[in-house]
Amino acid sequence: MRIVIGEDSALFREGLARLLADADHEIVGRAGDAETLVSVVAETRPDLAVIDIRMPPDHTDDGARAARRIRAAHPAMGIILLSQHVETRHSVELVSSGGFGYLLKDRVLDVDEFLDALTRVAAGGSVLDPEVVGRLIGRPHRDDRLATLTPREREVLALMAEGCTNAGIGRRLWLNERTVETHVGSIMAKLGLVNNAEGHRRVLAVLTYLGQH
Structure with a gap:
């Protein structure tokens, strides 16, 4: 490189x-x-x-x-x-x-x-x-859709914001990858991002969580 x-x-x-x-x-x-x-x-x-x-x-x-x-x-x-x-x-x-x-x-x-x-x-x-993510998500959120997320879904979304893959999230939270996929699918549905391409909607989800989308 x-x-x-x-x-x-x-x-x-x-x-x-x-x-x-x-x-x-x-x-x-x-x-x-x-x-x-x-x-x-x-x-x-x-x-x-x-x-x-x-x-x-x-x-x-x-x-x-x-x-x-x-x-x-x-x-x-x-x-x-x-x-x-x-x-x-x-x-x-x-x-x-x-x-x-x-x-x-x-x-x-x-x-x-x-x-x-x-x-x-x-x-x-x-x-x-992780410290950057913590500072960003510590600010007041402007999106009411976030209130519909469960505590576990918020943990998953925070790790998505750190750049973790589903496998990486599973290792961090001691979950199998299929369970993580279920949480990610639920997050996307609650944030109204089900019709976007996978990579693009992960970024949109993170932006929503950071209170800037």
Whole structure:
């Protein structure tokens, strides 16, 4: 996989590059600020961009804003945002288009899980850190359909928001996959998403749960 890294901390950037290179990925570009990142991505056309949310010049959400520009210019490119703290402003818009991940930097320490997340995002999937999901779903909901979900269905939908497959949800909740499929079908029916394609309606369900659809 060809990867660009956008990270202003040289130590973290080079450590991440070494980790990814050791996993047989090709680092085709590095950037320490948001503007350089956008240029490097345009020049190298990677499969995936791994971007720190807080970057120069403003050290606020420059990386996330650069990610939105990159998504607009290269809609098929995978994007993973990394952050030291949970910041949710840009997450829902990006996750709705697929090929997106948002992880706290601590997750990089679980190398196998992190590398798996990169693969899933590059393939068009979405991965959200559990803490990010927790912050998003903690906001007031604006959709009354959510009130019809059972506690178990809400647990299943929360794991869908993290990017889990039905099999992954089953492992997390100690349920067999057929039971998870039943819960997912019930969720889709209650949210009125039964006539959408499977991948598309999972995203719509997550957006509904995050209170933004």
